[in-house]
Amino acid sequence: MTKKPTIDDVAARAGVARTTVSRVLNNGPNVRDEVRDKVRTAVAELGYQVNAQARHLASGSSRQIALIHATDTEAEPNSYYHSGLELGALRACAEKGYTLVTHTANPVKEEDDRRIIDLARGGQYDGLILTPPYSDRLDLVRAIIGHGCPLVCVSAGPESQQLAPWVGIDDRAAGEALGTLLTELGHRHFAYIDGIEGHISAGMRLQGFTDALEKTGLDSTAIRVVRGNFTFKSGVELAADILGVQDRPTALVCANDDMAAGALLTAHTLGLQIPADISITGFDDTPVSEIVWPPLTTVHQPIRQLGARAVEQLVGGIQSAGEPRASVDSYVAFWVVERLSTAANRNS
Amino acid sequence: MTKKPTIDDVAARAGVARTTVSRVLNNGPNVRDEVRDKVRTAVAELGYQVNAQARHLASGSSRQIALIHATDTEAEPNSYYHSGLELGALRACAEKGYTLVTHTANPVKEEDDRRIIDLARGGQYDGLILTPPYSDRLDLVRAIIGHGCPLVCVSAGPESQQLAPWVGIDDRAAGEALGTLLTELGHRHFAYIDGIEGHISAGMRLQGFTDALEKTGLDSTAIRVVRGNFTFKSGVELAADILGVQDRPTALVCANDDMAAGALLTAHTLGLQIPADISITGFDDTPVSEIVWPPLTTVHQPIRQLGARAVEQLVGGIQSAGEPRASVDSYVAFWVVERLSTAANRNS
DNA sequence: ATCAGAATTGGGAGCGCTTCCAATTTTTGA
DNA sequence: TCAAAAATTGGAAGCGCTCCCAATTCTGAT
Known part of the structure; x- marks a missing residue:
């Protein structure tokens, strides 16, 4: 050679x-x-x-973007979410002539926050994309910005949105849409399986959901909220607790599809008919929601588009540093997908 | 700043x-x-x-590894497979001080093969990891090696294994184990949903499966083979064809979990009882197999470990270029996981 | 023709690091 | 005690590219 x-x-x-x-x-x-x-x-x-290396050294920019994924040690939460986001970002990067580098970090390890900051400081990347729950760690976001590293937050809460460019759906509105759907179906007694603490956008979904209930004249006693961690397993376990009681709710709302799939399994195990005995909804519309039986009513979140949009936002900011950037819409459209896991409340 | x-x-x-x-x-x-x-x-x-860029330029090596994923344009096949592999590779890379960069390519686009070769030629990466079906494209493998780029093939067929270092399970043995299980359960009439053409390791599974049948005195008329593409959707569609006939098989074997999940849905739709009317098996033991109902009997393939092993293999080869490399085992253990989607043939 | 100004080319100084090799210091062995 | 060998340091030459700036050539309007 x-x-x-x-x-x-x-x-x-x-x-x-x-x-x-x-x-x-x-x-x-x-x-x-x-x-x-x-x-x-x-x-x-x-x-x-x-020679990319030489070019980077001479030009001072690497045309590389880092995508930060949160992965717990052993759980494989939300695989479809992560890979969808990554795929969208990957394609957008290829189109823009950038390279995407994925980094994983464990949200419960503090040292990993440090590592992310080092990534920003290192100058190795032209920009960072933060996913939840990192996109809601305000100190982290501030530190990254403080180092002058371009940043885009995916599915960030309102506070983060004040600090940095972001992309996401209107989670509150999505939660509200789901709430409206279920109240219109006659449901009056709910349970909600929330996501992990610090995942603000999941909290916004709940917020929107309760807003919808209030419009129907219901108050907070109409809904029981428990905290899951987005995994199938946590859905299985929490649903057992929720559905195993005498006076069980008629609708169970989950902050993502994986947990809804878990709840579905538990419901099956308990011999409940879905949706006759209990309506169950997911969130995200990942492939999971069509794989399970009955297929899930859920909120479609265009995850790939989110990833692509994040890259566009970031690259736009990088290339027009200082100038009036061509503003890319932060909000991406969502919609409710009705499938077979929900039905009218037969007691109503 | x-x-x-x-x-x-x-x-x-x-x-x-x-x-x-x-x-x-x-x-x-x-x-x-x-x-x-x-x-x-x-x-x-x-x-x-x-400054990584400067180091790379001066040292001539980037400490970056590229992982090549095949993604069809719109399908999101095998998301769990891809992300599991990536996660394993990512962690192993972090441990070894390397950075993993994922690239996607469309197997049906010829230009993408060219792009992969350019990746190898570019010298930007210290090595490549090829996943199926690319790991079985012999010309591609030869070209990469010809450019002197270190390479590891994941789940490659026998021919590729001759050419380059590889990691994978013994797919033939895994198929045989599954075949043995089902024949021992009394099944004599099978259907098999294969993966895409050119995915040799999936072919090996079928090979092993028929080997097991032969040991029971069955011949090729005992099994009907159709070709899918690893997606849930193809499982749904092909199963309709297979299960809709008068004299349907008593066991349906699928080359991955997603297709098995699809088959399950179709079986439900047709009003079949699983496993009473039909046994269905998957392959990989991705989370999908526990999410569906009934949970799938499948072959556990340690996908994350595969990704990690690939990196170790590659880095081992890079660091001891020329020397007698510390040989890393290519084979990773698999095992059959029996869940509720299979049962004894009640007609036997 | 003539010349200002624009368009096009080339020269050369780095970017921040590794690495070869020579210089210097320390250790070792008789 | 002293030379020879080993260990430790430093000097300086690039790695292959971008980009500033100066040199040259080409416009078109006077």
């Missing part, structure tokens, strides 16, 4: 200066078409590829 | 030469403990971080 050609080899072959080749490579202005072609030909003939 | 400190700042502060700092940073030999401490102190005081 002979040595890789460098920009100087291309320059020599094309009979121009290195600077000119660089211009062509970067689509710079002020190069005659004739010269441009000559250089392009030389590039093709030599099979030249720019 | 003041400028980032460089290695020269550290050297100046510690009162040594840049070379010495470099040695300390890279845990090189021949530095007195006293000096080492002095340098470490200076690093800490300045909050110095090495």
Whole structure:
């Protein structure tokens, strides 16, 4: 294997200066078409590829973006959520000429917060994308911004939204839509399986949901809220507690699909008919909601689009640093998907 | 924000030469403990971080590994498989001081094969990890190796295994184990939903399965094989075809869990009792197999471990280039997990 | 023709690090 | 005690690219 050609080899072959080749490579202005072609030909003939490392060093920017995922040690929570987000981001990056690098961090380890900050400080990345619950860690967000590192928060709560660019759905409105649906179906007695603490957008869903109940004249006694951790397992366990009582609710709302799937399993185990005995809803509309039986009524969240939008937002900010950035919409549309896991309250 | 400190700042502060700092940073030999401490102190005081770009340029290696995932345009096949593999690889990379970069490619686009080769040629990555079906594209594998780029194939077929280091389970044996289980349960009439063409390891599973049938004296007329594409949807559709006939099989074997989940849905829709009317099995033991009802009998494939092992294999090869590499086991253990989707053939 | 101004090219200084090699100091062995 | 070997340091040359700035060539309006 002979040595890789460098920009100087291309320059020599094309009979121009290195600077000119660089211009062509970067689509710079002020190069005659004739010269441009000559250089392009030389590039093709030599099979030249720019050395990304050298380019990064010289230009000071790496065209790499880091995506921070939260993963607990052993749980594999929300795999569809993570991979959907990543896939969307990956494609958007490819389109924009950036490379996406995924990093995982454990939200319960404090040292990992430090690691994320180091990522921002390191200058290795042109920007960071933070997912929940990191996108709601205000100190973290401030620290990253303080180091001058471009940042976009995915599904962040209102406070984070004040600090940094963000993308997400209107979680409150989504929760409200779900609440409206269920109250219109005649339900008056609910349970809600929330997500982990510090996941503000999940909290907003609950907020919106109770808002809807209040509009129907219900108060907080109409709903029992318990805290899960977004995993299937926690859905299984918490549902056992919720559905095993005498006076069980007629509708169980879960902060994501995985927990709803777990609740479904428990309901089956208890011999309950769904949706006749209990309506169950999820959130996200990941493939899980169609895999289970009966398929879940849920809120469709365009996760891939969220990932793509985050990248666009970030790249937009990077490229127009200082200037009036072309504003990308932060809100992405959601909608309720009615499937077979919900029905009218037969007691109403 | 003041400028980032460089290695020269550290050297100046510690009162040594840049070379010495470099040695300390890279845990090189021949530095007195006293000096080492002095340098470490200076690093800490300045909050110095090495500039990865510069290091890469100077050292010629990036300590970055690329993981190639196959993703069809719109399908989100095997999300759990991909993210499990990635998570395992990610953690192993972090441990080894490498960075993992995921790239997606569309197996039906020929230009994407070219892109993968360019990744290998580019010298940007110290090595590549190929997943199916790319790990079975012999031309691709040869091209990558030909460019001198270290490579590990995940779940590759026998031919690829001849060409490059690999990790995977013994798919043939796994298929055989499943076949043995089902024949012992008295089943004699099977259907098999295979994976996409060119996914050799899925083919090996079928091979092993039929081997088991043969040992029971059954021949190829005992099994009907159809080709799916690993998605839930294809499971739904193909199962309709398989289960809708008069003389339907008593056991349906699927090349992955997603398709089995789809088959399960179709079976429900057709009003079949599972496992009384039909036994259904998956493959991989992704979370899907516990989410569906009834939970799937399947083959547990330690996917995260596979990802981690791939990285270890690759890094081992990179670091001991030329030398007798510390051989990492290519085979990872699998085992059959019996859940509720299978039962004895009641007609037997 | 003539010349200001724009467009196009090239020269060369780094970007921050690793690494070869030479210089210096310390250790070892008779 | 002293030379030879080993351990420790430093000097300096790049790695391959971008980008500032100066040099050159080309416009078009006088």
